[in-house]
Amino acid sequence: MLELQNVSKSFDNLRAVDGVSLTVPRGQIIGLIGPNGSGKSTLLSLIAGNQQPSGGRVLFDGHDITRHSADQVFNAGLVRSFQDPSLFFRMNVLDNALLPVKKQRGEQPSQAPLHRTWRAEEQKNATTASTVLDQVRLQTHHAKLAADLSGGQMKLLELGRSLMGAPKLLLLDEPTAGVAPALAYTIFEQIEHLRRTQNLTFLIIEHRLEILFDFVDSLYVMHLGKVIAQGSPDQIADDQTVREVYFGE
Amino acid sequence: MLFNIDLLATAIALLTFFGISALMALSLNLEYGIAGIPNFGQALFVSLGAYTAGWTYTRLLPLLAGNAAIPPCGSTLGQALQLRSVIMKTLPVVGLANFAITLVIAMVIGGIVGYLASYPALRLREEWYLGLVLLVGSEIVRIIVRGYAPLICGNNGLSGIAQPFHWIGNSTLSSLLFAVLVLTMAGLAYLYCERLVRSPYGRLLKAMRENDQVAASLGKNVARIRGQVMVIGSAIAALAGVFFVVNSGYASTNDYVVALTLDMWVMVVLGGLGNNRGALLGALLITLLDRATAITAIQLNTLGVNWEFNYVRYILFGIILLLMLRYRPQGLLPEPTQTTQAHEALQASSQ
């Protein structure tokens, strides 16, 4: 479903992403791990159109989406989350969740002032958002400003917000950073559930391997901008180079 | 001595100025307060309304009245002025029609130029650069119009741009009707902006204001939306420009300097960025202050005091801006957090 061919990105002299090729098959959960600064987040930005690659190709659903802008990538069904909580902090939780909904009538400047034309639709979206917010344990926080959430709740809202964009494939950058262990596990159960029930596909960057390994179909390991290993969780856990660069053994 | 002011006329003038200022403040509040586009060139878009009026009053008005247009400047200046004032005095329907057409053309031109001005936003990553481009662009256009005589006679400006109720013999009544018209337009603009802001579109604009990168990653075409906002805001500003010039009766490039942009910024910052009611309040307070200093200046002059009290106004505005930014950056009326009614309904049903 998502295929990267030899994707690269340089910053001045630094090759942050160096000829990465990987494949994310439909309906799978793929993990992306590696030491700090190995280029994982940069790779995600290259896929999502936040940054443009210096070389290589990105294919999604058979279409070449290399150098597409961020909004085009989103509208193609590829939705990303950010490592640092990137909410609209001055808006409340519900507004954050409603923003990504596609093709809103009320977002057309010609219809927006005519509240009658979009009120029912907004109502429907709000109900959907409410359900999604329930799933990420934010049901009692609709009216709160996003800035007033705890760090973990922010990550949860970001996940919920991504789901509101009707994604086919989710690119998640450390979805459980700052989330308590029990809830982190629940988040992954939720991800697994979404994969099963809605056939969603995931590419997930995560440092909490003990949880990640329980859920992924396969893993890519990055180091200094390159993919140094790929395989099932068991294979990766046994891989000698991975043990050296990542676990420091 | 101090009481030789015609109170009624003063009140009407004040209301008219308030209505015009409100239009300006609403347009800047939409662009900067809501959408986060720092338009440092809003005077440009106001001036477009004034130049449009300059054009329609000298070219269109005679045609509507069945006369040939007379070149408004140079040797035929007096003749052209005479023709304008006769038409405005004797043919009310023609005057009103000309005025209505002026409003429409001004809004269209304002919208087009606003869209073109937003174009650098497609290229400029930092929206503050857009602000600077607009600041410089505003001055450049002003200097061009100053140098280009046929439009509003360049440096000399154009007089005799009478307001549409000029034909009514009673000047109090005609200025009262004009004030009502201005206030009605300002009221409509307020309702329009308020409904726009309290919709998913308003939510979208606020999201873009806060983090355009993330908004783009959630599927929003930031450049296009900025363009739309500039079209709407500039059209409202141009509308204000028509009322401004018709109210003073005189079109001059000297009125659309950076200081006018600064006035609008003070109104919006004082009233409360992102709050349409705040924009109205800011417009009201600044208009009052403006009139108060102007009247004081006149009174001082008649008393024989020989210094430019008008400059006190700029000092006051500067102080207000500094104090607000330091002690109450959210303004007198802070921005409301809710955007659409979906919340209210949802919250009501969940309680």
Ligand SMILES: Nc1ncnc2c1ncn2[C@@H]1O[C@H](COP(=O)(O)OP(=O)(O)OP(=O)(O)O)[C@@H](O)[C@H]1O
């Ligand atoms: N905009 C940028 N300009 C210059 N260097 C950058 C930029 N963005 C990232 N880098 C560098 O690229 C390298 C990869 O960064 P990246 O954020 O992709 O790492 P990461 O694998 O996500 O790390 P972490 O696990 O800590 O989040 C780092 O050395 C970083 O300093």
Ligand SMILES: [Mg+2]
């Ligand atoms: Mg990272």
